[in-house]
Amino acid sequence: MEIEEKIKAVRNRDKSYRYKFFVFYDTLKDALQTGYRPCKICMKEEYHDYKNNNMETIKITRYQSPVGDMIVGSYGDKLCICDWAVEKRRYTIDRRIQRHLNAKYEEGTSEIIQRAIEELDENTIRNNHILR
Numbered sequence: 001m002e003i004e005e006k007i008k009a010v011r012n013r014d015k016s017y018r019y020k021f022f023v024f025y026d027t028l029k030d031a032l033q034t035g036y037r038p039c040k041i042c043m044k045e046e047y048h049d050y051k052n053n054n055m056e057t058i059k060i061t062r063y064q065s066p067v068g069d070m071i072v073g074s075y076g077d078k079l080c081i082c083d084w085a086v087e088k089r090r091y092t093i094d095r096r097i098q099r100h101l102n103a104k105y106e107e108g109t110s111e112i113i114q115r116a117i118e119e120l121d122e123n124t125i126r127n128n129h130i131l132r
Helices: 003-011 028-033 044-053 090-101 111-131
Strands: 056-065 068-075 078-084 103-107
Touching (some): 056 090, 056 111, 068 111
Parallel strands (some): 056 103
Antiparallel strands (some): 056 068, 068 078
16 A cells, blocks of 8 residues: 555545554654654543644734734744634634644744734725725
8 A cells, every 4th residue: 555545545534444554663752753643542641742742832913903903823934813803703713723733822923923914004004095
């Protein structure tokens, strides 16, 4: 079985591949060193420890736009959120972003956040100029 076939089976959650391929290591340390994580089914406690200790950070800051308070956030060198702070589903949206990126919010700023805020400011000035 080729690696591409295995990856496709995992991504598609193809049940016909269940129990057809496994990778076993003698120790958890050996598995972690080769890029694997603990099994979340048979090693629940180790998996949760691993996940909590390996969480990334999403830097977030508030931006006061002329029409309302916004949240601007970066993950690494990418902008991952630019949304209204007062959002009906804010908690759900934030939880989904953090879960998807395996990261937690941390107040702070980054170059990408500063660049996004500059662009928001420029758009505000440009739009105000057009409306006059």
